[in-house]
Amino acid sequence: MSPRILVVEDEDALSTLLQYNLEKDGYEVDLASDGEEALTLVAERLPDLVILDWMLPKISGIEVCRRLRQRTETRNVPIIMLTARGEETDRIRGLDTGADDYVIKPFAMTELSARIRAVLRRIRPGLSEDRVHRGDLIIDRVAHRVRRSGEEIHLGPTEFRLLDHFMQHPGRVFSREQLLDAVWGREVYVEARTVDVHVGRLRKALNRNDSDLDPIRTVRSAGYSLDVEQ
Ligand code: CA
Numbered sequence: 049m050s051p052r053i054l055v056v057e058d059e060d061a062l063s064t065l066l067q068y069n070l071e072k073d074g075y076e077v078d079l080a081s082d083g084e085e086a087l088t089l090v091a092e093r094l095p096d097l098v099i100l101d102w103m104l105p106k107i108s109g110i111e112v113c114r115r116l117r118q119r120t121e122t123r124n125v126p127i128i129m130l131t132a133r134g135e136e137t138d139r140i141r142g143l144d145t146g147a148d149d150y151v152i153k154p155f156a157m158t159e160l161s162a163r164i165r166a167v168l169r170r171i172r173p174g175l176s177e178d179r180v181h182r183g184d185l186i187i188d189r190v191a192h193r194v195r196r197s198g199e200e201i202h203l204g205p206t207e208f209r210l211l212d213h214f215m216q217h218p219g220r221v222f223s224r225e226q227l228l229d230a231v232w233g234r235e236v237y238v239e240a241r242t243v244d245v246h247v248g249r250l251r252k253a254l255n256r257n258d259s260d261l262d263p264i265r266t267v268r269s270a271g272y273s274l275d276v277e278q
Contacts (some may be wrong), residue, residue: 051168052076054095056086056112057130058104066099069157070164083107087115090122094226097168099160100147102131110145117146120270124220126167128160182215183263183276185254196254206231207250214264214274223271247272 053075057063060081067077078095080086082105090098098116102109109129116122129150143150148167151160178190184197187208194201194211203211209231213222222230224240227247232238247264255262265275 050074050076051096052078052093053164054078054080054086054089054098056080056083056098056104056109057101058082059101065157066160069161073161073164075164081105083109083112086112090116090125093229094121094222095125097126097128097164099128099130099164102129113145113147120221121223121226124217128163128167130155180212180215182218182274185211185215185263185276187212187215196256196260199256201253201256203250203253206246207253210246210250211254211274214272218274218276221267221270221273227271243272 053070055063055066055070055077057066057079058081063079063081067079070077078089078093080089084106086098086100086104087107089095100109100112104112107115113127113129116125116127126148127146129147130153131150132153148170149163151163179186179188186195188194189212192208194203194208210227213227213230224243227243228236228238228240231246232242251262251264254260254264263274263276265273267273
């Protein structure tokens with residue numbers, strides 16, 4: 049699964065350029081041209097990273113950043129802010145509000161690409177790896193195998209994708225709808241409670257011994273998260 053980047057930028061020429069270059073780098077790209085649209089898109093489909101322009105119509109970039117940080121589902125989504133040269137106090141405010149990094153306009157695409165890679169590596173080390181360890185769990189995406197404390201766990205394809213998704217975002221709470229989008233895809237119509245069934249199967253497969261701590265946490269009226277040491 050390629051990382052999905054949401055670009056929030058009201059200058060069409062720049063957002064087209066960003067989309068072109070990011071897609072060339074192998075990312076999936078969504079575009080929003082103002083803060084309101086950005087918040088709607090994020091609620092529909094959670095991005096892996098947001099590139100957020102400071103100066104936006106309707107809701108400013110800084111306000112979008114603040115709201116994303118307030119919501120449980122988006123609290124940990126990395127944000128890179130685009131700011132104009134010389135707006136030093138803005139940059140500091142941006143970082144205070146919870147942006148992970150900032151890039152000053154005008155910028156070279158190579159610089160932005162490097163920042164994106166650095167932020168994704170730091171925040172989501174599992175994104176591009178074939179094998180990911182979280183706590184006592186190991187998932188091998190090439191061999192399609194899962195182990196817990198060295199013991200092989202057999203999972204169906206859906207449970208495997210669910211676990212893979214959770215392991216890419218440990219500690220983050222996903223709603224049923226977000227899990228449907230990420231694991232089943234948007235084009236497929238599946239009822240939300242199907243998610244509960246598959247999470248139930250995944251749990252059963254992972255917790256084979258009575259002494260096993262359940263790594264999947266049910267968050268009432270919010271969804272599920274994988275709670276393991278990172
Ligand atoms: Ca702007």
